[in-house]
Structures are given as structure tokens and as C-alpha cells.
Amino acid sequence: MAEAIGVDWLRSIVMRGKGVMQTADFYSKNWGLESVEKRDDALFFRGTGSEPFIYGLREDTVYGIDFIGFGMASRERVDALHRQLSEAGVRSLDQPHELTTPGGGYGFSATDPDDRRLVFSADAVQSTPREEMAKPRxxxxxxxxxxxxxxxxxxxxxxxxxxxxxxxxxxxxxxxxxxxxxxxxxxxxxxxxxxxxxxxxxxxxxxxxxxxxxxxxxxxxxxxxxxxxxxxxxxxxxxxxxxxxxxxxxxxxxxxxxxxxxxxxxxxxxxxxxxxxxxxxxxxxxxxxxxxxxxxxxxxx
Ligand SMILES: [Fe+2]
The missing domain is CATH 3.10.180.10 (2,3-Dihydroxybiphenyl 1,2-Dioxygenase, domain 1)
Structure with a gap:
């Protein structure tokens, strides 16, 4: 059996709830994030680091987590983690595929025992980090x-x-x-x-x-x-x-x-x-x- 692998880093989190998209100004002006993409049902923000987005807001009827994003160092590791979950009896929500969130990349999603959605991805296009005082990285x-x-x-x-x-x-x-x-x-x-x-x-x-x-x-x-x-x-x-x-x-x-x-x-x-x-x-x-x-x-x- 192949050696067990783990996720490589924490990348992002998207929240959901009623009216959350109307709080966009709070996150950009007060909290210090930069809006990178507005869609009909979701908004994405980046920090000053290299991730294409670190935070998001999606309109929904319940308040909570839409998904937590974890970074994987390569596509091979995404595939290996997908196999590992399946061998552990964890049903993924989808197969590894090209992602459409900002920065794209290759990944899949699965849920933890509380049914929280987790997205594992590699190869997202990285942004150039900026140095800006007091803005989240x-x-x-x-x-x-x-x-x-x-x-x-x-x-x-x-x-x-x-x-x-x-x-x-x-x-x-x-x-x-x-x-x-x-x-x-x-x-x-x-x-x-x-x-x-x-x-x-x-x-x-x-x-x-x-x-x-x-x-x-x-x-x-x-x-x-x-x-x-x-x-x-x-x-x-x-x-x-x-x-x-x-x-x-x-x-x-x-x-x-x-x-x-x-x-x-x-x-x-x-x-x-x-x-x-x-x-x-x-x-x-x-x-x-x-x-x-x-x-x-x-x-x-
Ligand atoms: Fe804390």
C-alpha cells in the first residue's frame, strides 16, 4: 500500500448565509481584504499573500461554512488523497476535476464527520504577494x-x-x-x-x-x-x-x-x-x- 499522505496547507474558507454578500464592503474596507471576483451568488477575496482567494461569501438560506479549502502540492497528491479517502470509506462529493473558483486548479471535495465540505486542490494560479501594512495575508x-x-x-x-x-x-x-x-x-x-x-x-x-x-x-x-x-x-x-x-x-x-x-x-x-x-x-x-x-x-x- 502507498504511504499515507496528508493535506499540505490551509488555503481558504468560504462562508454562506442569508444576505452575506451585502457585507462585502465590510470585508474590503474594514477588514482589509481585496475583492477579486463577484458572481451572481458568491464573492471572493484575496489577502496580500499568494493565494488567488482566501475568503468568500455565498448567498444561502443557512449560516455556516460553504467549504474549507486545503492546498495540495501537486495533482498527483490530489489524486492520491482522493484514493486514500476512498480506501478509508469516505465518499467524496465529486471526482478530481478542473476547478472554476478564482485561480482555478485541480481538486475534489469531500465531507468530514460533521458533513462540513472540504475542497482539496493543487495548481491554482498564484498571485504576486504584496506588502501592505495591517492587511490580512x-x-x-x-x-x-x-x-x-x-x-x-x-x-x-x-x-x-x-x-x-x-x-x-x-x-x-x-x-x-x-x-x-x-x-x-x-x-x-x-x-x-x-x-x-x-x-x-x-x-x-x-x-x-x-x-x-x-x-x-x-x-x-x-x-x-x-x-x-x-x-x-x-x-x-x-x-x-x-x-x-x-x-x-x-x-x-x-x-x-x-x-x-x-x-x-x-x-x-x-x-x-x-x-x-x-x-x-x-x-x-x-x-x-x-x-x-x-x-x-x-x-x-
Ligand atoms: Fe483563533
Missing amino acids: KISHVVLNTPRLEEVQDFYVNVLGFRVSDFSANQMVFLRCSSLHHSIALNRNSYSSVNHVAFDMSDVDAVMRGIGRMKTLGQAPAWGPGRHGVADNPFAYFVSPSGFVIEFTSDVIDVDEATHKPQVWSRHSPEAMDVWLTAGPPTPAMRAVMAGRPDPGFPVP
Whole structure:
């Protein structure tokens, strides 16, 4: 049997919901993304990095994730991952094919145990990175709420090749697909939904300047600024006009694959949660919005 392979990096996320396309200005003017393509039913944005798009909004009747995009280093790896999913008994939603999202490429989609749609792709046309202060470069990580954390963790680890980086008590698990400490994290919840999407900034100054731009435009962080203990990353959380939680972050630590041992981080030590002690714990209102709205995903018939 061929050696197991894993996804290579986190590329993009597209959200869906009622009226989400009407929030386009918020994402370009306030959040700092660049609109790259407007379609009748969907919008796509890029960051200042090389991905042809990192974020999207698709009109739909339910609020949640349209799909999470993962990068594969080659077409051969897309085909190999497709075979690997099929051998693991995971039914893909389609066969590998030429994609029509911005940048094109070659990929396929499948669902995780919560019926979240995932797209795996290679060969998308890359853009030239730009240096622009306080504009998001790429998606840093996505945190998913799940009622079946162990099963979802097992899928990301054993079928998609993620590694466990750390745990936050018995509540969260942080998963990496590259040297970055986490690209996906899972959070125990009574139903499946999106917790938040984090956008990567060049450094802590850019995070602060991003907060400044948001404040100037009338919106203070809903939580933060602070610095998380687990991956040592500065954070500031905001709520989008559609009620999605989004985060500015930077400097998520790299993990040494050879020596890293997952730890269980306490949720009772304030400094483990909030290194600078500037943010304090999230308010009940913030926790409620991070619990998200139940997302039925895309059940395979
Ligand atoms: Fe985060």
C-alpha cells in the first residue's frame, strides 16, 4: 500500500448565509481584504499573500461554512488523497476535476464527520504577494465547533494526515498539517458550527494597526487584544455584520516535528489563556457568538 499522505496547507474558507454578500464592503474596507471576483451568488477575496482567494461569501438560506479549502502540492497528491479517502470509506462529493473558483486548479471535495465540505486542490494560479501594512495575508486557522470531537479529530488525523499539536483541557484540540502549530482546531460543542476564522497578519504591529483601523471605523474588538498561551499568537476577535467571529492574529509558533510533544493546557491558569492578561476571559455574549449557529453542512445522500 502507498504511504499515507496528508493535506499540505490551509488555503481558504468560504462562508454562506442569508444576505452575506451585502457585507462585502465590510470585508474590503474594514477588514482589509481585496475583492477579486463577484458572481451572481458568491464573492471572493484575496489577502496580500499568494493565494488567488482566501475568503468568500455565498448567498444561502443557512449560516455556516460553504467549504474549507486545503492546498495540495501537486495533482498527483490530489489524486492520491482522493484514493486514500476512498480506501478509508469516505465518499467524496465529486471526482478530481478542473476547478472554476478564482485561480482555478485541480481538486475534489469531500465531507468530514460533521458533513462540513472540504475542497482539496493543487495548481491554482498564484498571485504576486504584496506588502501592505495591517492587511490580512492569508487564513491562519479555522476553529470548528463539534459535538463529536474525538471522531472528527480521528478523521483529520488518520484520513487527512493532521498531527495533534496541543489540547486545551478537555475542550479543544489544535491540529497542524504543516509546521504551523495549528491550521484547524476543534472545540467541543453541543452542535456542529463554525467557532471563528483567523486571518494572519505580518506581525503584532500589524494586528494592532488592524485593530486601529476597525476602531476608527467604529468597531472595537469583541475580545482582545491579547496573546494566546497555546500557540503564543496575539489575537483580537471581532464579529462580522453577519454574526461570524473573525480574528486578526500573527506569529503562530512553528512546531518541530521531530521533538514536539502535545501538552494539555489548563483553562484555569489566566496566563495560559491570556499571556499579557490584557484580554481577560471572553464574555458570555462572546462565548455565545463563538458557539455559532447550527450548521447542517452538506450531508451526502
Ligand atoms: Fe483563533
